[in-house]
Amino acid sequence: MAAGISLSYKQCKLRFALAVYRDYDTPQVAGPDGCDFTNDYKGASSTFARALSQIQNLDGGDFAEDVFTGLEKAAKLDWQAMNRLLIHIGDAPCHGRQFHDGVGLFDSYPEGDKYKRNISTILQRLRENCEVTHYCFCHITNLTQKMLKEFRKAAGNDDWIEEWEVYDLSRVPEKVVDTTKAAISKSINVVRQGNNGGQSNVKETVDTRIPDWDSLTSQEGTVYCHRSCSSVELLLKTIREARPPELIKSAKCNFQIALFPFSDEGNVRYPYYARASETGSNRTGRIEVVKRFKTKLGRSARSQHTKERYVQQMEVQTVARQLAVEFNKSTSRLRGVAKVVFTEVSLLDMDGKFYTKERLLRGEWIRFSNTAEYVNKINYAATLQAFSHWSYWVTSGMLLVTDLQGVKLQDEVNPGKHMFLLCDPAIHTDDANVLRFTNTNLGKEG
The missing domain is CATH 3.30.200.20 (Phosphorylase Kinase; domain 1)
Incomplete structure (x- = not known):
């Protein structure tokens, strides 16, 4: 992915982060739960690769997952860049019948999140506090369709959430590269046209005098x-x-x-x-x-x-x-x-x-x-x-x-x-x- 983006934008300062989630009842294991943003991602000994290699995939007991914790972890990352892309890859929906139809799917918490968290609040934190510019969800099974429908509704049902139906993980890097390049290109065009997105500045009181x-x-x-x-x-x-x-x-x-x-x-x-x-x-x-x-x-x-x-x-x-x-x-x-x-x-x-x-x-x-x-x-x-x-x-x-x-x-x-x-x-x-x-x-x- 890094190579594909850098090929078109060699001056782009790429930073990668990783947020891992499992389920409430998954046994705690040694090793990191992800990696905060880093530009050290090349080679097996890099910060990102070492964090990725230590992650273990363990059975949580039922089919639904603790998706909310994954999104909360993403909201705690050190977001800095002009373009901030969140790529979410999941094979199962979060807990609660609101997010799945239950067919062929066992959910230990059918009433919803164990900790009573609200998806609208979490998405708002990502969009407004972290200023995530694109939230892209990658469907690799058809069991996450209803969840994304609810996510889009909670986010205001606009273009902020983009859905990819790939069902083939080998195609994910290509989608990430294309989406990132499109975001960078749009940013450059906005800058060249002198468009600040209609935003104005917080006004400060001006005092021209030399202070006491x-x-x-x-x-x-x-x-x-x-x-x-x-x-x-x-x-x-x-x-x-x-x-x-x-x-x-x-x-x-x-x-x-x-x-x-x-x-x-x-x-x-x-x-x-x-x-x-x-x-x-x-x-x-x-x-x-x-x-x-x-x-x-x-x-x-x-x-x-x-x-x-x-x-x-x-x-x-x-x-x-x-x-x-x-x-x-x-x-x-x-x-x-x-x-x-x-x-x-x-x-x-x-x-x-x-x-x-x-x-x-x-x-x-x-x-x-x-x-x-x-x-x-x-x-x-x-x-x-x-x-x-x-x-x-x-x-x-x-x-x-x-x-x-x-x-x-x-x-x-x-x-x-x-x-x-x-x-x-x-x-x-x-x-x-x-x-x-x-x-x-x-x-x-x-």
Whole structure:
């Protein structure tokens, strides 16, 4: 299955989990009851294969099974990705005449679940709390048909539950691959069309003033940064091999963070004023900016504020920053070419609450271009349009840096010259890398 999916989407970050269920009265056996999400699934010694090899299939006494526990185990898994597929393979229905007609089937609990659980509640937890995007049930016998009819009714009888009538386990991998590829393709199309599914963000109160620092508590946080590649060639090699930049621990500091963001103009994140001081010292550093993702209405905050998502956002600016360094070297002897600088961005971990952190930009904020079609003609900056084109040329069409925004300042090193100090770019890539660099990556079309 992994090979089939990766063949079409080589940049896809696949994670597999396994939830095993039996019946109430099945003897407890040694070994795991499954495996939480892992990307270690290749080879007999992998985390996933070892968990699978230790599972024993034992008789529970009757024919019906404790399906509810299986679904509850699935709801406790560490769901993170944009596409979250639950593939349910079962040869028997759950307990209760509501879910089977009883013909040729012995059920020790015909009145229903032993623990009085409700299928609507369990399915709601999977769909809303875990944000499972597709629930696919694989019929390998005809005894589960009525159960799925009741499941669909409990879930609202829409397309969220998909049923496969295969009756042949050898066909399951093919179905999983096709369904997963279709889900990924749909996600890419949604992103490219700029469609957020009609969801809006949780609104935050905006306060543009610098906060009263004495009124804010200080909390210790850990800062991580990306290790720079030594050349553009090495940078591109890591991208081709789907390897993110190496994340290294930079410092431990105490931070004061404003209670409210100072702007709501961005589509993706809210910016907050922050001030750092060295642990064990009274000396405070300069005012910086920390940014946190906007939370979509109707989706759990936990799923939207994972460390992985913040690291991915950080990677966009890390790559743009390194390309800008190389661009400046290439144009250093040309007249009239301003320096292009992206602020250095790092990850701030405040006891499991994540932010990206960077320098506060002072001056008139200008958006010079966006992710597609728009170029600022009033404040036109030929150097920045040249930089976007150069990023495409120097990477042989692998990527293009755009959505350029920030301030125009006097060059800090060369008096009399100016520079562009930028943040929050977007990177479009060729189709081989379209699943990288967050959902602002509009791919080859972008």
